[in-house]
Amino acid sequence: MDRRIRILTVRPSLDGHWRGLAVVSAALRDAGMEVIYGGTALNAEEITSAAIQEDVDVIGLSMYGRFGTVYKVCERLRELPGRRPLLVVGGTVPPNEIEPLTKSGVDAVFVPGSSLDSIITYIREKCRERAADA
Amino acid sequence: MNQATTGAGKVVTTISGIPLKTVYTPADIADLDYAREIGAPGREPYTRGAYPEMYRARLWRIFQLSGYGLPEDERERIKFLLEHGENGFIMEPDLMTLYGMYDLDSPEVYERREELGMYGAPLLSLREYERALEGIPIENLYAHPGAVTPICSPYCHACYFSVAQKRGIPLGNLRGTGEGDFFLAYLATPMTKLIPPEHGLRLNCDLIEFCVENLPGWIPVSVPGTNARERGLNGVQHVAITFANNIAYIDELLSRGNHQIDDFAHTLGGVGFCPHMDFFEDIAIMRAARRMWCKLLKERYGAKDPRSTRLRIHVNVQGSTSTRQQPLNNIVRGTVGMIAAALGGVQSAGVTAFDEAICIPSEQAHIMSVRTQQILQLESGIANVVDPLAGSYFVEHLTNEVEKRAWEYLNAIENHGGFIAALKSGWLHREVAREAMAYERKVNSGELKVVGVNCERMAEESYQVPVFAARPGEEVYRITKERLEQLRRERDPREASGALDHLRRTLEGKENVMPAMMRAVKAGLTACEIGNLERAAFGTWEAPLPL
The missing domain is CATH 3.20.20.240 (Methylmalonyl-CoA mutase)
Known part of the structure; x- marks a missing residue:
């Protein structure tokens, strides 16, 4: 790939837990990726616009418990003309929520205990595949 | 210790980074003055416990979070837990x-x-x-x-x-x-x-x-150092930051001039800590913290009332060391942490429910947190003798090391202007971010073993x-x-x-x-x-x- 992988990270909830996102962001930066923190308490519209504006390859959402915003982001991304960014969710996602999320358009869900390496590798490989397809 | 490294020459440390020898001897505590640094339970400096009889007089309070x-809905869960002990x-x-x-x-x-x-x-x-x-x-x-x-x-x-x-x-x-x-x-x-x-x-x-x-x-x-630890600070640091926060309250209250130190210090002497799967260090933390609080209140603030100098501890037994993988294993983690807390002489405890990396606790998981404590209190014999590890070369040495390093970290916070200034400037946010990252890297590399996660x-x-x-x-x-x-x-x-x-x-x-x-x-x-x-x-x- 020519350019560095660009990732938009967001905590859509009002919930302030940021440990997971901080750790993952630091690991992605160390792996050479460009991480842009979009902020806290953004809605689906704001997340999608920020992703377009920043021209990112990946959107990373840090979630806990309930996922309405993620489904709305999926809808917005489906409406986008052209290629949409990869959508990755991390956090305390109950096991029975993973399949509905991935069926709706989430590319990957990383639950607590996922290794940093597995996240980096996934994003790198997916972006490489997409670049090759383009 | 959580670092199953047996290779020769490898440095083994506690989670907080205290280097560990293979074996401890009288030489490691040769300078320890029993009367001054340890003393009887319920007496200054309270290293051995806040009260003379400890669990023989009163078992620790089973105090779970629920809602x-x-x-x-919140009421029904509270009633359920109260009904079960x-x-x-x-x-x-x-x-x-x-x-x-x-x-x-x-x-x-x-x-x-x-x-x-x-x-x-x-x-x-x-x-x-x-x-x-x-x-x-x-x-x-x-x-x-x-x-x-x-x-x-x-x-x-x-x-x-x-x-x-x-x-x-x-x-x-x-x-x-x-x-x-x-x-x-x-x-x-x-x-x-x-x-x-x-x-x-x-x-x-x-x-x-x-x-x-x-x-x-x-x-x-009640300052819950627990929450600083779950965000990333290590055991030593979470003791220091708890006291740094309390110092901010004490200084503000004294500057108001309405009350003397002995009027209010006891209200700040009830704090929260957090065991973190480092069994002996977690015990040393509770013992060292009591001694530090006593010294701080006497030496810096001239407190005289024993209520002011006696630290009482609530523990939240580990949230962030719970794993989503093989979640029943968390019952064992909760038990290990609770044993450490009991040996450290805490007054009150909540054990994280085993399913909390997945969902809000179910009734079954919540009751398990209560039962874990009851089995330890009623069946294990742990409540019979006060501070049973006192005099252990290792535990006393580790207690000294935790105290020494916690004073150093407290000094570092004060050098950044004290608790409120260090918070406002973002220094504390950077500290927790750095520490959490260091911990995560050790898990990622396998240096720190987490069963079900990286092995x-x-x-x-x-x-x-x-x-x-x-x-x-x-x-x-x-x-x-x-x-x-x-x-x-x-x-x-x-x-x-x-x-x-x-x-x-x-x-x-x-x-x-x-x-x-x-x-x-x-x-x-x-x-x-x-x-x-x-x-x-x-x-x-x-x-x-x-x-």
């Missing part, structure tokens, strides 16, 4: 609304209403507190009324105290605790539009002074835990909104506006906020209305997160 859904209860307030005193109708909350009641019920008025506490005999129980953040703590306390008054219970008979916690609200899980830290400090000090004068059995600000994994886990689902947020929203509207219709508008003016003047001035807060909740003002007054009076502040 979700509507106030009545919990000795007090911790109410969990709704994160979306009550943590930050947000309006149910504010666009931020409305848009995310599916998250309402995710953890904690939206206890948005005195009526909702009455609903949550209906049928719970609060005159006989030790309680934490959900007062978790500085902005909500005076309100939550005012509601709980008002419920007692309406039942004819004198305030002086109430026993319990609050937090008004900076670690949670400003460091670990900061929301947007916080009130600036110095105003949070003021509200907490008002509450302390009010309780010193009116509720001798209440610990209004002993299973492609197919043979057992699954049931996923508990609280009442849907939409329903919590609809019912709570109806109730708030009903309250606004039914309350006396003159009383409400008089109480609102009184509270506004008090927040803008220097008078103690609690009498006006009690009046406000009794007049039917809602948490959101009160929060708006607080933000208008103090302004807002955003945590400087290094993201």
Whole structure:
């Protein structure tokens, strides 16, 4: 790939837990990726616009418990003309929520205990595949 | 030690980075002065325990956190735990609304209403507190009324105290605790539009002074180092930051000149710590912390009353070391942490439910947290002898090392201007981020073993835990909104506006906020209305997160 992988990270909830996102962001930066923190308490519209504006390859959402915003982001991304960014969710996602999320358009869900390496590798490989397809 | 490294030449350390030898001998504690540094349990410097008889006189309090859904859902879970042996209860307030005193109708909350009641019920008025506490005999129980953040703590306390008054219970008979916690609200899980830290400090000090004068059995600000540790600080650091926070309260209270150190220090001497799967270090932390508190209060503040110098400890037995993978393993982790806490001589404990990396605790998981403690208390024999590890070359050495390093970290915080300045500048946020990253790297590399996560994994886990689902947020929203509207219709508008003016003047001035807060909740003002007054009076502040 020519350019560095660009990732938009967001905590859509009002919930302030940021440990997971901080750790993952630091690991992605160390792996050479460009991480842009979009902020806290953004809605689906704001997340999608920020992703377009920043021209990112990946959107990373840090979630806990309930996922309405993620489904709305999926809808917005489906409406986008052209290629949409990869959508990755991390956090305390109950096991029975993973399949509905991935069926709706989430590319990957990383639950607590996922290794940093597995996240980096996934994003790198997916972006490489997409670049090759383009 | 959590570092199963047997290779020759490899440095083995505790989680906090204290190097460990293979074996300890009398030489490692040759300078230890028993009378001065250890002493009898219940005597200064309290290394061996806060009380002479410890668990023979009174077992530690089983004190679990619980709450979700509507106030009545929260009440049912509290009653369930009390029926099965919990000795007090911790109410969990709704994160979306009550943590930050947000309006149910504010666009931020409305848009995310599916998250309402995710953890904690939206206890948005005195009526909702009455609903949550209906049928719970609060005159006989030790309680934490959900007062978790500085902005909500005076309100939550005012509601709980008002419920007692309406039942004819004198305030002086109430026993319990609050937090008004900076670690949670400003460091670990900061929301947007916080009130600036110095105003949070003021509200907490008002509450302390009010309780010193009116509720001798209440610990209004129990600093939970737990939340700093779960965010990333190590064991040594979380002791130091807890005391740095307490120093900020003490200095503010002394500068007000209303009370002497021995009038209020006991209220700050009830703190929270967190075992973290490093068995001996966790024990050493409890022992070292008691000795430090005693020295700090005597040497820096000239405290004379034994109540001032005696540290009492609540523990939250590890949330962040729980794993989602093979979740029943967390029962063992909770047990190990609880044994360490008991050997460290804690007064109160909550064990994280084994399913918390997956969902809000189910009844089954919650009761397991209670049973874990009861089995240790009633079956294991652990309660029979006070501080059984005293005199161990290793444990005494480690206690000394923890103390030495915690003083060093406390100095570092003070060199950054003390607790409030270090918080405002973002220094503490960078510290927790760095420490959490260092920990995670060790897990990622396998240097730190976590069973089921980076070793002993299973492609197919043979057992699954049931996923508990609280009442849907939409329903919590609809019912709570109806109730708030009903309250606004039914309350006396003159009383409400008089109480609102009184509270506004008090927040803008220097008078103690609690009498006006009690009046406000009794007049039917809602948490959101009160929060708006607080933000208008103090302004807002955003945590400087290094993201």
